[in-house]
Amino acid sequence: AEQNGLIHGVSAAELQVLCEKCIEAKVVAYCPYSLFRVGASLLLHTSSTSSSSPPIITGANVENASYPVGTCAERVAMGTAIVSGHKLGSFKAIGVSTDMDDFCSPCGMCRQFLREFLELHVPIFMFNREGKFIVRTMEELLPLSFGPNKLPPREELKKVQEEEKAKIA
Amino acid sequence: AEQNGLIHGVSAAELQVLCEKCIEAKVVAYCPYSLFRVGASLLLHTSSTSSSSPPIITGANVENASYPVGTCAERVAMGTAIVSGHKLGSFKAIGVSTDMDDFCSPCGMCRQFLREFLELHVPIFMFNREGKFIVRTMEELLPLSFGPNKLPPREELKKVQEEEKAKIA
Amino acid sequence: AEQNGLIHGVSAAELQVLCEKCIEAKVVAYCPYSLFRVGASLLLHTSSTSSSSPPIITGANVENASYPVGTCAERVAMGTAIVSGHKLGSFKAIGVSTDMDDFCSPCGMCRQFLREFLELHVPIFMFNREGKFIVRTMEELLPLSFGPNKLPPREELKKVQEEEKAKIA
Amino acid sequence: AEQNGLIHGVSAAELQVLCEKCIEAKVVAYCPYSLFRVGASLLLHTSSTSSSSPPIITGANVENASYPVGTCAERVAMGTAIVSGHKLGSFKAIGVSTDMDDFCSPCGMCRQFLREFLELHVPIFMFNREGKFIVRTMEELLPLSFGPNKLPPREELKKVQEEEKAKIA
């Protein structure tokens, strides 16, 4: 994964910003129920930002009294990014951080949400409380993923189901 | 609801911006599965923004190949807002728009998500394709809501459950 | 709502079972994170069950370490019901119960999930710890709902969006 | 993975039932929006069922007009199982099937939901339309998972956050 001083294509300077920004993002987490603050940062390819806008978009978890209705840091960050005009191909790396000494990974729901917009080789850095990290690619975190190419068009599904009915009748 | 030329406290000029911004937000919707574009706009109280930042935050729906993993325009907008530092008390009005002639309301999940950050009197404007609207307050859209004050502290719940066990034993 | 000794069409005997079953269902709640046990019960129309099967289907909340991934009692019960072959028109009344003295209502996400399978007049009984209740219809809990009839066919949406593009070009 | 004629501990006869039941379950899928029918089956350890009850619990996807509110086959099946009294340790294998010739995996949200109740070695069989399959363990589908042991107690989180505040002050 390390080559020419880059980790999965990310420079030391970029990694530094990715780390700082997702640790910083934890401060705005709204998590009165779990008290588990999570920050996320998305590093954009330079080409996908204008020079004035920052190359990082951040998010934090936003909980709800009805737990299943809340959302995670990674999804808040990615939602903000998509609405800012970014898309599949815009993202160079993802950062996630918590208040733990241990390294925490994105939950399965966030892996699935990210999968729609990340190429399989994009690295996801998991930072602990002190900024140390482990890193895995999108594909490593969600192997055999159910990605956008997996859902067949309605027309095809209709045909399969009609064939099946015909067989039974 | 109308008083002194205001609708639920919102001026004609504010309503105009709320409408334009949520119609504009639809353009960035990522909805290859439903093709149902939704835009959302959040009008902030002037006091909760610095003079330079815009008084409106927007969002659009972001779908996923696994349908339940996607999210709605209203939640994307509110997630962005919370991460920008806004909170309960920051919001003056909400706007939602679709491509329909009919007026579409926020889904129940979004009503619940919004409830955490909106006072019960905050108006939610539902704009149709042409910018005509109907309006309801947070309370009208989610009566008898399960809000943040409804979830009892763990300590209290623990006590109730221990009492119950003692009764059975 | 009360007529001929029935409350929203539900007899005293049926209400008794609805209450008992949703209070009983709380026991199997998996809620190590919130400790907030919720039970749900679905009363079926007699016509939609065979004589041998019970006229009530129950559920309880099932939480997850990633809070947004968990699910509520009402949705577990309704998922079980749909997979058992029931559908729109099968349900006569819904019951929900918690460990509180206060009456707790279904969260907005559950109201939306239920809406797909409940007619607007179906009553939802909210039981407190002791079995006392308040009751509201589906329509009262989710007014102006975004129901199954609201989502337009993809073909129609495609047409609207193409018209719009043509106007801009 | 194959040993003594067993695949991940599952016999040919059990695998046959797992396959048939999850293909059968697709019939009750409620998926008017995607038309993508999914069936799921959960094979229980014999010890965790009484002799009269069936050793398999099934589910199918249940969609909603608001796409994010719907749920997947795997979660419906597991919700039913938990409410039937099963728990971590009760499950021997999981089956998932679709109408495709291709093999489809559970979405990330379902992997996360299942993770709460499956040991890491439990196999998940993905059946195609004709009953052919590929198989992966829970751990293979959700590596480095955010499981129940990962979420620290509120007390610990409170302490970390207070320490941090003290440092800043």
Ligand SMILES: [Zn+2]
């Ligand atoms: Zn997550």
Ligand SMILES: [Zn+2]
């Ligand atoms: Zn919504």
Ligand SMILES: [Zn+2]
């Ligand atoms: Zn709920």
Ligand SMILES: [Zn+2]
């Ligand atoms: Zn799923």
